[in-house]
Amino acid sequence: MAMTVATANLVELRNLKVAFDGVRVLHGIDLDVARGEALGLVGESGCGKSVTWLAALGLLPGKASVTGSVRLEGRELCGSPRSTLEQVRGGRIAMIFQDPSSSLNPVLSIGRQITEALAIHRGLRGEAAKTEALRLMDMVGIPDARRRFDLYTHEFSGGQCQRLMIAMALAGEPDLLIADEPTTALDATIQAQILDLLIRLQAETGMALVFISHDLGAVSQVCERVCVMYAGRIVEEGSVAQLFSSPRHPYTRGLFDAIPRIEGPRKRLIPIPGTVPNPKTLPKGCAFAPRCSRTTAFCETSPPSLLPQKDGRKLACAHPIELAVAGKTERRVPEDLLQ
């Protein structure tokens, strides 16, 4: 089976749109995830990163209206019956969230929450399920798993809760793991450990990973390809190397300028001026125009489309930054982030 679909994408989003109470927050997302790849999704808070994947899995509240297409190996998920989605969730596509401590059920033991996933997706029960759950807890780095199997969420730290969330996500042996800002709520050293864990697990299991973050630095450690989102649209898409050596969308560039340097001379960070627009009062043209230093009258006529570029990236900007000439690359990030 793997042979016949080896070249096809695992997941394809086409023209995915989401509106809450008539206010559109996602304006037609086109996105492919290939088998086994690690894709980054970056953008400031409120750009629609979470909504994209919650919509794809049918996890948005009933008031959300979702249109477009979400295909898993060619099978349409958008608008499919609940039972189909329930099989996909956790079994084919798993998702972990930003706040691990409140994402685990406080009144059910950790063991129960993991074995539950094993029962649904792999039919494991009783001792077999417990053995497998302990193996997963061990795999994500929970020390002394056997003793802690019956403990509850509040008896674990935030970082351990995220490890447990990951263990639970792995229980269904998914083909794709969506990690929605998995380290945002954690402090720096724990963040690094969780990133390492995700990188290791992805390599070991061969699953694809969509890593959602507002932190380009973290994305560059985990992913090969990056999509930059702004105000419900993808504005630039390319390989990590392409975007890091030569960001072309002014928003991507702005995100780079805001990355704290880990080494080298301390330079002042340049934050992007202004804030993400409210979806209710989006500018008529390019949504980034009010914050952009390259904006012209043309930018304000209609939103630029995401178009393929010669070097293989995709870009949605009327006046993109010139492609940096090789060798003259202005280093905006430490060497080690570029590998």
Added chain:
Amino acid sequence: MIRFVLVRVMRAVITILAVMTFAFVVLRMSGDPAEVMLGPDVPQNVIEAFRKSWGLDQPLWIQYLAYLKSIFTGDFGVSMRDKAPALQLVLERVPATLQLTVPALILKLLIGIPAGVYAALHRQSFADRGVILLAILGFTIPSFVMGLVLVLIFSVTLGVLPSGGQETWLHGILPTLTMSVGGVGILARFSRSAMIEVMGQPYIRTASAKGLKWRDVVWGHALPNAAVPIVTIVGFMVGSLIAGAVVVESIFSWPGIGRLLIVSVSNRDLAVVQCILLIVAGTMVVSNLAVDLLYGWLDPRLRSPASH
């Protein structure tokens, strides 16, 4: 866990002591049983003799100590009116009251909680709005009004149910209904808001995201969390199984604890009133204790030593 239980039991004992003391002082300060029992035209020496025979001529604190001592030896005093042991008089009435309050409690649970949970899971639907409206009506209408309305409909107009007395089980229907309406409303509203709160929590999204069926998300993940606040309210209801029927028993001439309490208070029948209050306080304290223990069972965060 043992510490948890001990702390709760100590609190319960202290609460009962406080209620006993309070009742004792207030009752004795608010009127002289001798005058009430014997009437206004009785000669002074008869009153003196009555006081002496019931120990009312002693200083208050000596009376109090004597009262405590007799309580701890299991002696709840004698009714000044019937000259029978107070405890026996009170216990005779308990079954009648429970005949109303227990079925009423069951109705409250069986209707209130499912209605609230259903409304929460179908927010903004017709059913949700209906539940909210009926719930508000249910607990804003005072029970004496509700009782009269039910009597008007079922006894006076339709003539299908008796309006008072305790002769057959049919007599219990109207008082039970009257008593359950408010509680159904309260439980429905409470269950609804508890459930809405829980359904918005991130762990519910996690449960859906891991592929659980909707039914299992609701039963397995949401309800156990919503149970904690609901249990609090149910605890109050269980605690008022004995005392909760005062108004309804009066409306429907039901010979339970409530009626006995009213008669005994107006007669200043000290031992009987104190005995009733003690039993009422006892049930409340015991149900609070049960609720506390249930909390610990339902919510692991409340049973860890860190929370004390």
